[in-house]
Amino acid sequence: KIALLHGAHRVGKRTDATMEKWRGYGLGQFIHWGLYAIPGGAWNGKQYNGAAEWIRSWDGIPKSTYDSLNYSFNPTAFDAKAWAKTAKQMGARYVTFTTKHHDGFCLWPSKYTKYTVKNSPYKKDIVKAVVDAYDQEGIDVILYFSVMDWNHPDWRYDIKTKEDSIAFERFKKFTRNQLIELLTNYPTVKGLWFDGTWDKSWVKQAAFADELETEMRRLRPGLIIGSRFRADENGKRHFDSNGVLMGDYEQGWERKIPSKIEDVHGNDWDCVMTVPENQWGYNAAWNGHLKTGTELIEMTARCVSLGGNFVLNFGPKGDGAIRQEEIKLAEEIGDWMKVNQEAIYNCEYAGFDKQDWGYFTRKTGTDKVYMVVFNVPLSGALRIKTPSKTAIKKAYMLADAEESFVPEEISADEYFLHLKKSTNSKPFVIVLETLKATQDNGTKYEKAKI
Numbered sequence: 001k002i003a004l005l006h007g008a009h010r011v012g013k014r015t016d017a018t019m020e021k022w023r024g025y026g027l028g029q030f031i032h033w034g035l036y037a038i039p040g041g042a043w044n045g046k047q048y049n050g051a052a053e054w055i056r057s058w059d060g061i062p063k064s065t066y067d068s069l070n071y072s073f074n075p076t077a078f079d080a081k082a083w084a085k086t087a088k089q090m091g092a093r094y095v096t097f098t099t100k101h102h103d104g105f106c107l108w109p110s111k112y113t114k115y116t117v118k119n120s121p122y123k124k125d126i127v128k129a130v131v132d133a134y135d136q137e138g139i140d141v142i143l144y145f146s147v148m149d150w151n152h153p154d155w156r157y158d159i160k161t162k163e164d165s166i167a168f169e170r171f172k173k174f175t176r177n178q179l180i181e182l183l184t185n186y187p188t189v190k191g192l193w194f195d196g197t198w199d200k201s202w203v204k205q206a207a208f209a210d211e212l213e214t215e216m217r218r219l220r221p222g223l224i225i226g227s228r229f230r231a232d233e234n235g236k237r238h239f240d241s242n243g244v245l246m247g248d249y250e251q252g253w254e255r256k257i258p259s260k261i262e263d264v265h266g267n268d269w270d271c272v273m274t275v276p277e278n279q280w281g282y283n284a285a286w287n288g289h290l291k292t293g294t295e296l297i298e299m300t301a302r303c304v305s306l307g308g309n310f311v312l313n314f315g316p317k318g319d320g321a322i323r324q325e326e327i328k329l330a331e332e333i334g335d336w337m338k339v340n341q342e343a344i345y346n347c348e349y350a351g352f353d354k355q356d357w358g359y360f361t362r363k364t365g366t367d368k369v370y371m372v373v374f375n376v377p378l379s380g381a382l383r384i385k386t387p388s389k390t391a392i393k394k395a396y397m398l399a400d401a402e403e404s405f406v407p408e409e410i411s412a413d414e415y416f417l418h419l420k421k422s423t424n425s426k427p428f429v430i431v432l433e434t435l436k437a438t439q440d441n442g443t444k445y446e447k448a449k450i
């Protein structure tokens with residue numbers, strides 16, 4: 001073990017109620033909104049090839065021209081209540097909202113910079129409107145904050161000279177002030193989602209970032225901060241020099257999902273996902289593959305089956321309205337969640353071997369296991385391999401408990417559930433009521449006859 005002052009301060013999952021609630025969210029919404037939504041991925045009719053929220057880094061636009069977009073920010077169609085209703089309808093249980101992205105434009109009236117919504121035609125506090133609207137819908141709010149701030153004169157990619165270090169000391173104070181300001185202005189937020197923390201300048205601030213994390217947690221007990229915020233004194237990010245996760249959950253799953261339980265190392269985690277291949281901010285010309293509702297439902301089930309949450313990104317337009325494609329996806333996902341949410345909310349890794357037809361989830365703290373079926377085999381036989389000493393007492397369709405199954409035992413701890421010929425066109429869920437034979441529950445292990 002390497003002696004560390006600024007590595008992980010906790011090994012294993014948090015066990016407090018706030019984190020247990022976070023663990024059970026299942027499905028969340030990410031919202032990327034800011035000045036980049038105005039150009040929407042193009043400038044003077046020329047398409048930008050990268051992610052729309054990175055358009056400022058494109059040579060095709062003078063930085064000062066981009067920066068003056070704050071004078072034309074006036075989202076007349078912005079309606080936080082409508083956003084929150086869409087999220088509720090989709091079945092999202094938390095939202096991560098961009099307070100400040102890499103371009104440095106603040107969607108709240110920060111006292112520490114002029115580059116805020118207050119000095120735009122819109123003037124009003126967007127972060128407050130979002131926090132209040134989502135609180136009202138009972139959806140928990142996490143605030144996204146980019147440490148990297150392209151607008152701030154004291155930001156540095158690295159600290160090479162004396163001048164750099166003097167400037168960056170000012171930047172560190174500015175960053176701390178903004179974070180304390182956010183936690184003070186919006187006391188109901190449950191956590192902070194940090195981004196823009198990969199540059200050497202910040203990676204060298206292990207002690208400062210560690211102290212700042214401690215200060216924020218003291219100001220807001222229970223605050224949820226992931227593994228992206230800080231590096232240890234050897235510059236290790238996400239996992240410290242001893243391989244221990246820093247922060248409360250792993251934030252490395254950006255547009256990717258773990259494929260097996262070993263990949264998550266017993267940590268909490270969430271996956272943040274875009275509808276196109278890589279567009280977080282609004283891009284008018286969505287190109288390439290756009291994920292369908294069924295694909296996104298499958299990603300949700302896959303994340304929950306491996307003990308994580310799935311967070312789907314929305315990129316509202318420059319006028320503040322959510323684009324129709326995203327509204328439609330929210331409706332499709334929401335329709336499925338209305339019927340099947342029991343297999344997603346407050347569920348976790350079931351401990352059953354993965355099968356080709358789909359995913360197992362387990363209702364936390366119970367012996368209730370769900371089969372979320374996406375790929376019905378031509379045989380119509382869904383294979384189940386139960387963990388040892390686990391019997392299946394009952395098996396039935398979640399959508400209709402009358403439609404039950406008698407598992408056919410095909411070998412030790414292995415069964416088939418035979419589906420009726422059906423025309424299922426949407427994923428469906430089968431409930432398994434299981435029985436774990438253990439000494440203390442007095443259950444002598446025997447095959448429970450259905």
Ligand SMILES: COc1ccc([C@H]2[C@H](O)[C@H](O)[C@H](C)N2C)cc1
Pocket residue numbers: 032051053054195254272280
């Ligand atoms: C590949 O390098 C990246 C990819 C994504 C990001 C940013 C995106 O702009 C978005 O905010 C995402 C959540 N974040 C990781 C930054 C650098």
